[in-house]
Amino acid sequence: MYARLRNRKLKLITHSTMKDWTPSKKELEDIIGKYNEDSTYAHYRHEDAALKLVFIDLLPNNTKVEDILVKVALLNDFYSTMIIRTDQVAEHILNIKDIDERLKEGDRNLVNEIANVSITSLGGESKDRNFFSFATKFCCNHQPEKYAIYDRFVAQALWKFIKEDLKGGYKQADLRDYPKFHEIIEKFRDYYHLDCGLRDLDRYLWIHGKDEEEKKNLIKLCRYYKGEEACPYDTANEAALWHYERAWVYDTLNNGNILDEYENDYSLAGLSLFAATDDVPASLRAMLYNRFHKGSMCALGEDAEQFKEFYRKYYH
Secondary structure, eight states: OGGGOOOOOOOSOSSOOTTTOOOOHHHHHHHHHHHHHOGGGHHHHHHHHHHHIIIIIIOOOOOSHHHHHHHHHHHHHHHTOOOSOHHHHHHHHHTSTTHHHHHHHTOTHHHHHHHEEEEEOTTSOEEEEEOHHHHHHHHHHHSTTTOOOOOHHHHHHHHHHHHHTOOSOOOGGGGGSHHHHHHHHHHHHHHTTOOOOHHHHHHHHHHHHHHHHHHHHHHHTOSSOOSOSSOOOOSHHHHHHHHHHHHHHHHHHHOHHHHHHHHHHHHHTTOTTTTTTSSSOHHHHHHHHHHHHHHHTOOTTTTHHHHHHHHHHHHO
Protein backbone atom coordinates (compact mmCIF):
# COMPACT_ATOMS: atom_id res chain seq x y z
CA MET A 1 0.00 0.00 0.00
CA TYR A 2 2.63 2.52 1.04
CA ALA A 3 4.81 1.74 -1.96
CA ARG A 4 2.02 2.93 -4.26
CA LEU A 5 2.56 6.53 -3.21
CA ARG A 6 3.93 8.55 -6.06
CA ASN A 7 6.29 11.53 -5.86
CA ARG A 8 4.89 14.89 -6.93
CA LYS A 9 7.85 16.90 -8.14
CA LEU A 10 7.36 20.67 -8.11
CA LYS A 11 9.62 23.65 -8.00
CA LEU A 12 9.47 24.75 -4.38
CA ILE A 13 8.85 28.49 -4.63
CA THR A 14 8.83 31.22 -7.24
CA HIS A 15 11.51 33.19 -5.42
CA SER A 16 15.00 32.09 -4.43
CA THR A 17 16.17 32.28 -0.83
CA MET A 18 17.54 35.51 0.60
CA LYS A 19 20.93 33.84 0.86
CA ASP A 20 21.21 33.19 -2.90
CA TRP A 21 18.78 35.84 -4.07
CA THR A 22 19.62 38.11 -7.00
CA PRO A 23 16.89 40.73 -7.58
CA SER A 24 15.66 41.07 -11.15
CA LYS A 25 13.27 43.17 -13.18
CA LYS A 26 11.28 40.04 -14.11
CA GLU A 27 10.79 39.02 -10.48
CA LEU A 28 9.85 42.58 -9.57
CA GLU A 29 7.18 42.64 -12.29
CA ASP A 30 5.83 39.26 -11.16
CA ILE A 31 5.61 40.34 -7.52
CA ILE A 32 4.03 43.70 -8.30
CA GLY A 33 1.50 41.89 -10.49
CA LYS A 34 0.81 39.55 -7.57
CA TYR A 35 0.31 42.51 -5.24
CA ASN A 36 -2.06 44.26 -7.66
CA GLU A 37 -4.19 41.23 -8.52
CA ASP A 38 -3.94 38.47 -5.91
CA SER A 39 -6.79 38.32 -3.40
CA THR A 40 -4.21 37.65 -0.68
CA TYR A 41 -3.21 41.31 -0.85
CA ALA A 42 -6.70 42.80 -1.24
CA HIS A 43 -6.80 44.21 2.29
CA TYR A 44 -3.41 45.87 1.78
CA ARG A 45 -4.66 47.46 -1.43
CA HIS A 46 -7.72 48.74 0.46
CA GLU A 47 -5.46 50.20 3.13
CA ASP A 48 -3.33 51.86 0.46
CA ALA A 49 -6.44 53.41 -1.05
CA ALA A 50 -7.60 54.65 2.35
CA LEU A 51 -4.20 56.19 3.08
CA LYS A 52 -4.13 57.90 -0.31
CA LEU A 53 -7.61 59.31 0.33
CA VAL A 54 -6.52 60.76 3.67
CA PHE A 55 -2.93 61.84 2.96
CA ILE A 56 -3.34 63.06 -0.63
CA ASP A 57 -6.98 63.99 -1.12
CA LEU A 58 -8.52 65.00 2.21
CA LEU A 59 -5.71 66.05 4.57
CA PRO A 60 -2.60 66.86 2.52
CA ASN A 61 -1.38 69.60 4.87
CA ASN A 62 -0.01 69.46 8.40
CA THR A 63 -1.21 72.72 9.91
CA LYS A 64 -3.77 71.33 12.39
CA VAL A 65 -2.95 68.86 15.11
CA GLU A 66 -6.26 67.01 14.66
CA ASP A 67 -5.51 66.44 10.95
CA ILE A 68 -2.06 65.13 11.76
CA LEU A 69 -3.44 62.92 14.53
CA VAL A 70 -5.81 61.21 12.08
CA LYS A 71 -2.84 60.37 9.85
CA VAL A 72 -0.62 59.23 12.71
CA ALA A 73 -3.39 57.00 14.08
CA LEU A 74 -4.06 55.46 10.65
CA LEU A 75 -0.40 54.62 10.09
CA ASN A 76 -0.08 53.29 13.61
CA ASP A 77 -3.05 50.97 13.04
CA PHE A 78 -2.30 49.83 9.48
CA TYR A 79 1.45 49.37 9.93
CA SER A 80 1.55 48.45 13.65
CA THR A 81 4.20 51.08 14.37
CA MET A 82 3.75 50.64 18.15
CA ILE A 83 3.21 54.31 19.01
CA ILE A 84 1.28 54.62 22.29
CA ARG A 85 1.07 58.42 22.56
CA THR A 86 -0.07 59.27 19.05
CA ASP A 87 -1.23 62.67 20.29
CA GLN A 88 2.30 63.65 21.30
CA VAL A 89 3.72 62.47 17.99
CA ALA A 90 1.11 64.57 16.18
CA GLU A 91 2.06 67.64 18.24
CA HIS A 92 5.73 66.99 17.50
CA ILE A 93 5.04 66.91 13.75
CA LEU A 94 2.94 70.08 13.97
CA ASN A 95 5.89 71.93 15.47
CA ILE A 96 8.35 71.03 12.69
CA LYS A 97 9.06 74.18 10.73
CA ASP A 98 7.97 74.33 7.07
CA ILE A 99 7.01 70.64 7.07
CA ASP A 100 4.63 70.83 4.11
CA GLU A 101 7.10 72.67 1.89
CA ARG A 102 9.85 70.26 2.88
CA LEU A 103 7.65 67.26 2.07
CA LYS A 104 6.96 68.64 -1.40
CA GLU A 105 10.68 69.13 -1.93
CA GLY A 106 11.47 65.63 -0.74
CA ASP A 107 13.78 66.91 2.02
CA ARG A 108 15.53 63.76 3.24
CA ASN A 109 16.56 65.26 6.58
CA LEU A 110 12.88 65.64 7.46
CA VAL A 111 12.45 61.92 8.17
CA ASN A 112 15.00 61.94 10.99
CA GLU A 113 13.37 65.04 12.47
CA ILE A 114 9.95 63.37 12.54
CA ALA A 115 11.40 60.13 13.91
CA ASN A 116 13.12 61.62 16.94
CA VAL A 117 10.51 62.63 19.50
CA SER A 118 10.36 62.95 23.27
CA ILE A 119 7.39 61.07 24.74
CA THR A 120 6.02 61.82 28.20
CA SER A 121 4.30 58.92 29.93
CA LEU A 122 1.11 59.26 31.97
CA GLY A 123 3.31 59.14 35.04
CA GLY A 124 5.23 62.20 33.86
CA GLU A 125 8.44 60.42 32.80
CA SER A 126 9.96 61.73 29.57
CA LYS A 127 11.80 59.41 27.20
CA ASP A 128 13.42 60.03 23.81
CA ARG A 129 12.12 57.69 21.12
CA ASN A 130 13.09 57.06 17.51
CA PHE A 131 10.08 56.07 15.37
CA PHE A 132 12.16 55.73 12.23
CA SER A 133 9.98 53.27 10.33
CA PHE A 134 6.88 55.32 11.13
CA ALA A 135 8.56 58.51 9.93
CA THR A 136 9.45 56.97 6.56
CA LYS A 137 5.84 55.86 6.14
CA PHE A 138 4.48 59.29 7.12
CA CYS A 139 6.64 61.00 4.49
CA CYS A 140 6.09 58.32 1.85
CA ASN A 141 2.32 58.54 2.10
CA HIS A 142 2.55 62.27 1.46
CA GLN A 143 5.08 61.89 -1.38
CA PRO A 144 5.20 58.23 -2.55
CA GLU A 145 7.92 58.74 -5.16
CA LYS A 146 10.16 61.03 -3.10
CA TYR A 147 10.47 58.93 0.04
CA ALA A 148 11.21 55.23 0.51
CA ILE A 149 9.74 53.11 3.30
CA TYR A 150 11.94 51.36 5.82
CA ASP A 151 10.93 47.99 7.26
CA ARG A 152 12.84 44.92 8.37
CA PHE A 153 12.49 43.13 5.03
CA VAL A 154 13.84 46.15 3.14
CA ALA A 155 16.65 46.37 5.69
CA GLN A 156 17.54 42.68 5.21
CA ALA A 157 17.80 43.07 1.44
CA LEU A 158 19.83 46.28 1.67
CA TRP A 159 22.21 44.90 4.29
CA LYS A 160 22.93 41.89 2.07
CA PHE A 161 23.56 44.33 -0.79
CA ILE A 162 25.91 46.44 1.38
CA LYS A 163 27.93 43.41 2.49
CA GLU A 164 28.23 41.72 -0.89
CA ASP A 165 28.05 44.28 -3.67
CA LEU A 166 28.01 47.92 -2.58
CA LYS A 167 31.22 49.87 -2.31
CA GLY A 168 31.46 52.96 -0.15
CA GLY A 169 32.01 51.86 3.44
CA TYR A 170 28.36 51.85 4.52
CA LYS A 171 27.51 50.40 7.93
CA GLN A 172 24.34 48.64 9.07
CA ALA A 173 23.50 51.67 11.24
CA ASP A 174 23.34 53.78 8.06
CA LEU A 175 20.07 52.06 7.21
CA ARG A 176 18.43 53.99 10.06
CA ASP A 177 19.81 57.37 8.98
CA TYR A 178 17.37 58.46 6.31
CA PRO A 179 19.63 60.41 3.89
CA LYS A 180 22.03 57.45 3.80
CA PHE A 181 19.17 54.93 3.66
CA HIS A 182 17.67 56.72 0.65
CA GLU A 183 21.07 56.85 -1.03
CA ILE A 184 21.57 53.10 -0.52
CA ILE A 185 18.11 52.12 -1.79
CA GLU A 186 18.64 54.18 -4.96
CA LYS A 187 22.01 52.48 -5.48
CA PHE A 188 20.27 49.12 -4.98
CA ARG A 189 17.69 49.98 -7.65
CA ASP A 190 20.34 51.13 -10.10
CA TYR A 191 22.70 48.21 -9.44
CA TYR A 192 20.05 45.61 -10.29
CA HIS A 193 18.54 47.69 -13.14
CA LEU A 194 15.11 47.79 -11.50
CA ASP A 195 13.13 50.26 -13.56
CA CYS A 196 10.47 51.14 -10.98
CA GLY A 197 9.30 53.81 -8.58
CA LEU A 198 10.17 53.81 -4.90
CA ARG A 199 6.70 52.59 -3.89
CA ASP A 200 6.85 49.51 -6.11
CA LEU A 201 10.40 48.83 -4.95
CA ASP A 202 9.18 48.83 -1.34
CA ARG A 203 6.38 46.39 -2.16
CA TYR A 204 8.81 44.16 -4.06
CA LEU A 205 11.25 43.91 -1.15
CA TRP A 206 8.48 43.56 1.42
CA ILE A 207 6.65 40.72 -0.38
CA HIS A 208 9.87 38.88 -1.17
CA GLY A 209 10.95 39.07 2.47
CA LYS A 210 7.48 38.19 3.74
CA ASP A 211 7.28 35.11 1.50
CA GLU A 212 10.77 34.01 2.53
CA GLU A 213 9.85 34.26 6.21
CA GLU A 214 6.56 32.43 5.67
CA LYS A 215 8.39 29.66 3.81
CA LYS A 216 10.75 29.19 6.75
CA ASN A 217 7.79 28.99 9.14
CA LEU A 218 6.03 26.42 6.93
CA ILE A 219 9.16 24.27 6.74
CA LYS A 220 9.23 24.15 10.56
CA LEU A 221 5.85 22.36 10.38
CA CYS A 222 7.17 19.63 8.08
CA ARG A 223 8.51 16.29 9.32
CA TYR A 224 10.55 15.27 6.27
CA TYR A 225 11.18 18.33 4.12
CA LYS A 226 13.63 20.77 5.72
CA GLY A 227 14.34 23.06 2.80
CA GLU A 228 16.81 20.83 0.98
CA GLU A 229 17.35 21.23 -2.77
CA ALA A 230 17.47 17.44 -3.25
CA CYS A 231 15.63 14.68 -1.43
CA PRO A 232 17.87 13.12 1.26
CA TYR A 233 15.80 9.90 1.61
CA ASP A 234 16.50 6.60 -0.12
CA THR A 235 13.40 4.74 1.08
CA ALA A 236 10.31 5.12 -1.11
CA ASN A 237 7.75 6.30 1.44
CA GLU A 238 10.00 8.80 3.20
CA ALA A 239 11.07 10.16 -0.18
CA ALA A 240 7.44 10.48 -1.25
CA LEU A 241 6.56 12.33 1.94
CA TRP A 242 9.52 14.65 1.44
CA HIS A 243 8.19 15.55 -2.03
CA TYR A 244 4.63 16.00 -0.79
CA GLU A 245 5.68 18.29 2.02
CA ARG A 246 7.80 20.26 -0.40
CA ALA A 247 4.78 20.57 -2.71
CA TRP A 248 2.62 21.61 0.24
CA VAL A 249 4.97 24.48 1.05
CA TYR A 250 4.87 25.55 -2.60
CA ASP A 251 1.08 25.36 -2.82
CA THR A 252 0.57 27.19 0.46
CA LEU A 253 2.62 30.10 -0.88
CA ASN A 254 1.41 30.05 -4.46
CA ASN A 255 -1.66 27.92 -5.07
CA GLY A 256 -4.04 27.92 -2.12
CA ASN A 257 -7.05 26.93 -4.24
CA ILE A 258 -5.79 23.41 -4.77
CA LEU A 259 -5.32 22.98 -1.01
CA ASP A 260 -8.94 24.05 -0.52
CA GLU A 261 -9.95 21.22 -2.88
CA TYR A 262 -7.87 18.73 -0.92
CA GLU A 263 -9.42 19.83 2.38
CA ASN A 264 -12.91 19.49 0.91
CA ASP A 265 -12.21 15.91 -0.18
CA TYR A 266 -10.60 15.20 3.19
CA SER A 267 -13.82 16.27 4.91
CA LEU A 268 -16.01 14.28 2.51
CA ALA A 269 -13.90 11.21 3.31
CA GLY A 270 -14.90 11.61 6.98
CA LEU A 271 -11.41 12.61 8.12
CA SER A 272 -11.92 16.20 9.27
CA LEU A 273 -11.65 15.25 12.96
CA PHE A 274 -8.81 12.77 12.50
CA ALA A 275 -5.55 13.92 14.16
CA ALA A 276 -7.10 17.35 14.53
CA THR A 277 -5.12 18.09 17.69
CA ASP A 278 -1.64 17.21 16.44
CA ASP A 279 0.84 19.74 15.12
CA VAL A 280 0.46 18.85 11.43
CA PRO A 281 -1.59 21.51 9.57
CA ALA A 282 -4.97 20.34 8.29
CA SER A 283 -4.08 21.32 4.73
CA LEU A 284 -0.96 19.12 4.85
CA ARG A 285 -2.95 16.16 6.20
CA ALA A 286 -5.45 16.74 3.40
CA MET A 287 -2.70 16.73 0.78
CA LEU A 288 -1.28 13.52 2.19
CA TYR A 289 -4.69 11.89 1.99
CA ASN A 290 -5.12 13.11 -1.59
CA ARG A 291 -1.83 11.47 -2.60
CA PHE A 292 -2.63 8.31 -0.62
CA HIS A 293 -6.10 8.13 -2.17
CA LYS A 294 -4.73 8.45 -5.70
CA GLY A 295 -2.59 5.39 -5.07
CA SER A 296 -5.26 3.33 -3.34
CA MET A 297 -7.67 3.15 -6.31
CA CYS A 298 -10.62 3.19 -3.88
CA ALA A 299 -13.72 5.35 -3.79
CA LEU A 300 -13.40 8.50 -1.70
CA GLY A 301 -13.51 7.55 1.99
CA GLU A 302 -13.23 3.79 1.48
CA ASP A 303 -9.52 4.04 2.21
CA ALA A 304 -9.89 6.31 5.26
CA GLU A 305 -8.94 3.63 7.80
CA GLN A 306 -5.95 2.57 5.73
CA PHE A 307 -4.85 6.21 5.53
CA LYS A 308 -5.12 6.55 9.30
CA GLU A 309 -2.87 3.54 9.72
CA PHE A 310 -0.37 5.03 7.27
CA TYR A 311 -0.49 8.48 8.90
CA ARG A 312 0.05 7.08 12.41
CA LYS A 313 3.09 5.18 11.21
CA TYR A 314 4.83 8.16 9.66
CA TYR A 315 3.53 11.16 11.64
CA HIS A 316 3.00 9.93 15.21
